[in-house]
Amino acid sequence: MAISTLMDIASSALNAQQVALNVTGENIANVNTAGYSRQQVVMATGPVTTSNGYTLGNGVAVQSVQRSYDAMLQQQLVSTNSSYQGNLTAQTALQQIQPSFNEVATNGLGTAVDNFFGAWQDLSTNPQGTAERQALLSSTQVMTDTFHQMNASLTSVASSADSSLTGISSEVTGNAKSLALVNAQIIDTQAAGGSTNELLDQRDLLLQNIAKDVGISSTVQSDGTATVTLAGGQQLVSGAKYATLYTNPSAAVPPTNNIMLTALGAPPPATAPGTDTNVSATVGGTGNSLGKLGGTLQIRDTIVPGYLSKLDEMASKLVATVNAQQSAGYGIDGPPATTGNNFFAPAGVTSATIALDPSLTAAKIAAAFPTATDPAPTSAGNNGNALKVAAIQQQNNAFSTGNDSFDGFYTSLVSAVGTDTQGAQNATTLGAAHLQQLGSLRDSNSAVSLNEELTNMTKYQLAFQGASKVINIATTMVDAILGMIQ
Amino acid sequence: MRITSGMTADAAVYNLNQGQNALNTLQEQISSGSVVNQPSDDPLSTRQLLNLQQQINAGKQTTSNITKGTLALNVANTALGSMMDIMNQIKSAAATMISGANDAGTIANVTSNLSQLKSQLVDLGNTKNGNQYVFGGFKNGQPFDAAGNFTGTNDPLNVEITSGSQVSTNVAGGNLLRGGTPPAAVGSGATAGGSPVDILGSIDALITAITTKNSAGIQDGVKNMAAAGDQITGAQSDVAGRLSRLNNAQSMITNNQNTLESAYSDMQNVDLAKAGVELSQQTTAFNASLAATAKITQLSLLNYMT
Numbered sequence: 001m002a003i004s005t006l007m008d009i010a011s012s013a014l015n016a017q018q019v020a021l022n023v024t025g026e027n028i029a030n031v032n033t034a035g036y037s038r039q040q041v042v043m044a045t046g047p048v049t050t051s052n053g054y055t056l057g058n059g060v061a062v063q064s065v066q067r068s069y070d071a072m073l074q075q076q077l078v079s080t081n082s083s084y085q086g087n088l089t090a091q092t093a094l095q096q097i098q099p100s101f102n103e104v105a106t107n108g109l110g111t112a113v114d115n116f117f118g119a120w121q122d123l124s125t126n127p128q129g130t131a132e133r134q135a136l137l138s139s140t141q142v143m144t145d146t147f148h149q150m151n152a153s154l155t156s157v158a159s160s161a162d163s164s165l166t167g168i169s170s171e172v173t174g175n176a177k178s179l180a181l182v183n184a185q186i187i188d189t190q191a192a193g194g195s196t197n198e199l200l201d202q203r204d205l206l207l208q209n210i211a212k213d214v215g216i217s218s219t220v221q222s223d224g225t226a227t228v229t230l231a232g233g234q235q236l237v238s239g240a241k242y243a244t245l246y247t248n249p250s251a252a253v254p255p256t257n258n259i260m261l262t263a264l265g266a267p268p269p270a271t272a273p274g275t276d277t278n279v280s281a282t283v284g285g286t287g288n289s290l291g292k293l294g295g296t297l298q299i300r301d302t303i304v305p306g307y308l309s310k311l312d313e314m315a316s317k318l319v320a321t322v323n324a325q326q327s328a329g330y331g332i333d334g335p336p337a338t339t340g341n342n343f344f345a346p347a348g349v350t351s352a353t354i355a356l357d358p359s360l361t362a363a364k365i366a367a368a369f370p371t372a373t374d375p376a377p378t379s380a381g382n383n384g385n386a387l388k389v390a391a392i393q394q395q396n397n398a399f400s401t402g403n404d405s406f407d408g409f410y411t412s413l414v415s416a417v418g419t420d421t422q423g424a425q426n427a428t429t430l431g432a433a434h435l436q437q438l439g440s441l442r443d444s445n446s447a448v449s450l451n452e453e454l455t456n457m458t459k460y461q462l463a464f465q466g467a468s469k470v471i472n473i474a475t476t477m478v479d480a481i482l483g484m485i486q
Numbered sequence: 487m488r489i490t491s492g493m494t495a496d497a498a499v500y501n502l503n504q505g506q507n508a509l510n511t512l513q514e515q516i517s518s519g520s521v522v523n524q525p526s527d528d529p530l531s532t533r534q535l536l537n538l539q540q541q542i543n544a545g546k547q548t549t550s551n552i553t554k555g556t557l558a559l560n561v562a563n564t565a566l567g568s569m570m571d572i573m574n575q576i577k578s579a580a581a582t583m584i585s586g587a588n589d590a591g592t593i594a595n596v597t598s599n600l601s602q603l604k605s606q607l608v609d610l611g612n613t614k615n616g617n618q619y620v621f622g623g624f625k626n627g628q629p630f631d632a633a634g635n636f637t638g639t640n641d642p643l644n645v646e647i648t649s650g651s652q653v654s655t656n657v658a659g660g661n662l663l664r665g666g667t668p669p670a671a672v673g674s675g676a677t678a679g680g681s682p683v684d685i686l687g688s689i690d691a692l693i694t695a696i697t698t699k700n701s702a703g704i705q706d707g708v709k710n711m712a713a714a715g716d717q718i719t720g721a722q723s724d725v726a727g728r729l730s731r732l733n734n735a736q737s738m739i740t741n742n743q744n745t746l747e748s749a750y751s752d753m754q755n756v757d758l759a760k761a762g763v764e765l766s767q768q769t770t771a772f773n774a775s776l777a778a779t780a781k782i783t784q785l786s787l788l789n790y791m792t
Contacts, residue, residue, distance in 0.1 A: 031491070031492070032492070094526075098524055098525060098526060099524070101525060102524050102525060103525075103532075103536055103539075104520070104522050104523065104524065104525060104532055104535055104536070104754075105518075105520070105523055105524065110536060110539075110540070111543075114540065114543050114544075118543075118547045121547050121550075121551060121645075121646060122550070124551075124644075124645060124646070125551055125554040125555070125645050125655075126554070126616060126617075126618065128617060128618075128626050129616070129617070368624070371624070371639075371641055373623070373624075373639045373640055373641055373667075374623065374624040374625075374639045374641050378624060379623075379624040379625045379626055379639065380624075380625075380626035381618055381619070381622060381623065381624045381625055381626045381643065382624035382641070383624075383643055383644070384641075387644060387646065387652070390646065391646075391650075394649050394650070407536075407537075407540045411533055411536040411537060411540070412533070414525050414532060414533070414536060415525060415529045415530070415532050415533040415536075416529075417525055417526075418524070418525025418526045418527075418528075418529035418532050419525075419526075419529040420526075421524075421525065421526035422526040422527075422528075422529055425526060432500075436496065436497070436500050439493075439496060440493050440496065440497065443490050443492050443493040443496070444487050444488045444489065444490065444493060445488070447490040447492045447493065448490060448491075448492070449488060449489070449490040449491065450490075450491050450786060450787070450788070451491075451786065451787045452488070452490075454787045454788065454791060455787065458791075
């Protein structure tokens with residue numbers, strides 16, 4: 001056994017401790033890096049040799065630099081992020097919609113409809129009054145304006161959702177491209193025998209980022225690369241190849257964006273809307289619940305059209321019932337007073353188009369209804385029809401949700417908006433809590449703890465000093481031997 | 487469990503955010519005074535609140551209807567009172583002629599007096615409330631011409647006093663002064679003093695009887711005038727009855743409105759004492775979590791390494 005063996009052992013220790021200090025430094029440097037997993041040095045004793053009949057070790061060697069990582073947590077983070085972002089997007093849109101329906105705090109459509117029928121009641125107490133007739137016309141104007149305004153704000157929420165699809169799709173493509181690049185680097189590094197720890201962290205972070213935008217399922221292959229499949233089963237990333245997700249205006253009027261997907265490639269083939277796959281129907285997952293893309297599609301295709309159709313239904317019922325009663329009565333535009341006039345323009349049966357009939361004048365408002373003693377054309381003091389129109393407010397109409405009065409139907413709609421918003425808020429709060437919990441579990445397992453790294457640093461530093469001391473002693477021993485020769 | 491500084495920071499941000507949210511909600515409730523500030527705060531209560539609000543609004547509309555109806559009926563009532571005075575004058579004038587033996591001068595005086603009183607009755611029959619004739623039914627022109635012919639209608643001008651219940655706010659002029667449309671036959675002999683009475687026609691018949699010194703006709707006229715007085719009194723008590731119906735409806739609505747409004751306040755108004763206590767609890771909790779965050783984030787081995 002030579003003194004040089006002692007030197008070798010000490011120098012292996014110096015090397016190992018230095019690698020460990022480097023890894024600790026790397027950990028500390030990345031304490032705030034998103035997606036970084038802490039690395040640990042695994043040390044093992046060197047090969048054992050027999051000298052002078054004793055079995056002795058030969059120092060220390062760094063066996064590997066391991067990354068603390070939990071694959072199942074990673075998968076959960078990916079899927080939870082998808083549904084959380086879907087709910088968050090829907091919630092944000094609902095919070096934009098809700099103020100239009102906030103009948104509790106401000107006067108909205110409900111009050112406007114009440115005032116409209118109230119004006120008919122007022123007219124019934126003075127059927128030939130010019131002031132009452134004008135008041136009815138202006139409260140009708142307020143009501144149709146409120147319909148238009150609600151329609152406009154709902155439509156603008158849908159159209160801004162539609163235009164944000166383009167940005168989200170190109171973000172997905174960008175992340176898919178980066179992931180394909182990371183995949184390629186993983187293959188290259190592994191071929192060269194290098195450590196892929198940092199690349200794997202980047203891969204996982206990119207998976208999370210893609211999942212925030214769109215619902216995916218991902219598989220990690222044996223070579224460490226990730227394969228990403230969209231909710232409809234189409235491949236987005238496979239090895240070094242990726243596909244482009246983009247939007248293309250549909251043929252509808254006004255056009256809405258379709259979500260298209262090209263074939264895989266590195267780089268993928270140029271976009272060709274004619275032949276690429278249209279994934280609009282499947283990309284958001286079941287009920288468009290996954291990712292920002294799903295949430296946005298849900299707003300555009302389900303939430304807003306749902307509310308709009310209710311408003312349209314109310315507008316069309318109002319136009320039909322009031323027109324029917326108005327045309328049964330007589331105005332004071334005589335002699336002879338006219339009958340069969342429309343109150344609302346018969347073509348305007350949606351919340352966007354409801355309007356006063358252009359030929360309606362104050363005198364043509366039919367407050368009068370023929371009676372046996374006051375047959376047609378009627379007298380100006382006749383208030384029979386005004387009473388009948390005012391009574392429409394209380395009477396039940398057949399709506400798609402069952403028989404209800406206008407007030408009742410609208411109140412249900414407001415309450416439905418409230419329930420939807422509350423539901424989305426609850427789902428988002430729950431999702432945030434879940435994400436927070438998963439995040440702490442992941443952090444507990446993978447994140448850098450400064451206190452731990454500082455302790456490790458001291459530990460490795462002491463070991464390094466110890467090994468230096470060994471070399472020091474060995475040197476003294478060699479000196480002593482050389483001194484004997486002199 | 488390993489706790490890392492990142493976890494501490496994330497948890498601190500999450501919890502501070504929760505605390506801030508709770509404070510924000512309480513602050514919104516206290517400053518607005520309302521528990522439900524948007525439908526999503528409580529969808530079920532929103533529905534009830536809107537229902538209550540609609541009932542309160544309907545009550546306000548009905549109150550306005552009742553006020554207008556009361557005004558119209560009061561105008562009619564005043565006119566009926568004046569008609570009653572005129573009828574009394576006519577009755578006493580007719581009574582003085584019952585002997586049928588007066589000289590030509592007196593006869594001329596009395597008949598001219600009677601035609602004057604008749605035209606006053608016609609004028610009262612054309613009484614207006616605003617631009618509505620209270621005895622004209624649906625007609626908007628004068629219901630009585632100078633001769634006392636009725637051209638109006640006997641239709642009721644209804645207003646709604648509660649949902650589905652209507653009260654007429656006018657008096658049928660034809661029935662009141664002409665005993666019907668067309669006018670009832672003027673009573674004579676056995677039918678004199680019968681009901682209904684064509685009041686204006688009977689006055690004309692009385693004037694003719696006085697001029698022709700037809701004492702039987704004068705006696706019939708006096709009976710008819712007595713019945714005419716009853717007819718007007720009847721109309722007065724009908725109007726008074728409707729006024730009291732309006733009055734009852736009004737006080738019922740007022741009661742209802744009070745109940746509805748207090749139900750609304752119970753649901754919607756913030757219990758300030760309770761909210762204040764909650765706010766101070768939340769503030770304390772929030773302060774504590776701020777203090778804890780500040781303390782914990784400072785803890786590091788670095789502080790002790792040299």
